[in-house]
Amino acid sequence: MDDLNDIERDLRRLVPRPAPPGLGERVLDSALGARKNTALTSRMRIVAVVCMVLIVALLGLDPLIGRHESARLAALLDGRPSGGAQGAEAFDLAESLGGQGYEGNGMAKLQARIANAVRKERQRHFGEALRGLRGWSVHEIYEDLN
């Protein structure tokens, strides 16, 4: 271990070549110049970070907002999907099935049958609503507008 220390001590006696005069000034000048010419100043960096956070927040919130919206629509429709949408889906289904080998006549029949089913479904909903409203207008007092 002493030998190791001796070698270290001898090595430390070596004298490094001096740095050229004015090295520090030259180095610092170029470094300060580089700092001025940075692509993103700190203000721009802050703006970039804020924009990034906003974008990420919007992307994250979008599904939540969509979910909330669909829940609100479902509540408005009393848990039932709208008849029009149902009918449109049925027509789309008929068309896609028609494209897979059904004849034109058969497709028209299928579409008519589906339209019939959708109409019946709507009538059924209407009947249910009427049944729900039965007796509602018994205690109503009509004003005589004349």
Add this chain to the structure above:
Amino acid sequence: MQGTAVNIRQIDKSSLGKGLYHRREKRRLLKLEELYDRYGESLYRYLVFRLGSAEDAEDVLQEAFCRFARYTVRWKLVRDPRSFVLRVARNEANRFLRRKLGRREGEKMILSGMAGGFVETFVAPEEPLLALLLRRSEELPAEQKEIVFLKVFDGLTFKEIGSVCGVSANTAASRYRYGIEKLRDAVGGKP
């Protein structure tokens, strides 16, 4: 209680918060002057050791400081500035060699460590023992030479050397031990 308050008040806080940073114009900037005062000379010496030329070392030192100036966020994450600046300078020197000699030759030069060495870094000593030591240290393998240099002349710990050279602290320690043993054999028995 009163005495404690007085003592707290009497603490000189002028030196607190003085690091490599200062707050100027509402911005936290790295004090390049202080960085140069602390590490500039040793970085220059290390780069001469790596590159073997004072002009190349100056160019690379300038590039390294330009890089330091551009690092604003990264400086806040640096725990050990000394090994960080040496690592950046080492990478910059390797990049310089690849640029200067071409990728293939540059890689060869980096691995062999033939670009620089002790002779280019230190003044030729008049004392025969030191001259012999300088010659023998030049003959060490590149990886041992670099670790001996960083340990002896920059006083880095093996952990710091490991983070500069990209090896583990144990590897750095064993390379250093082998290097010093070789020098001891060379100086002790073979003049």
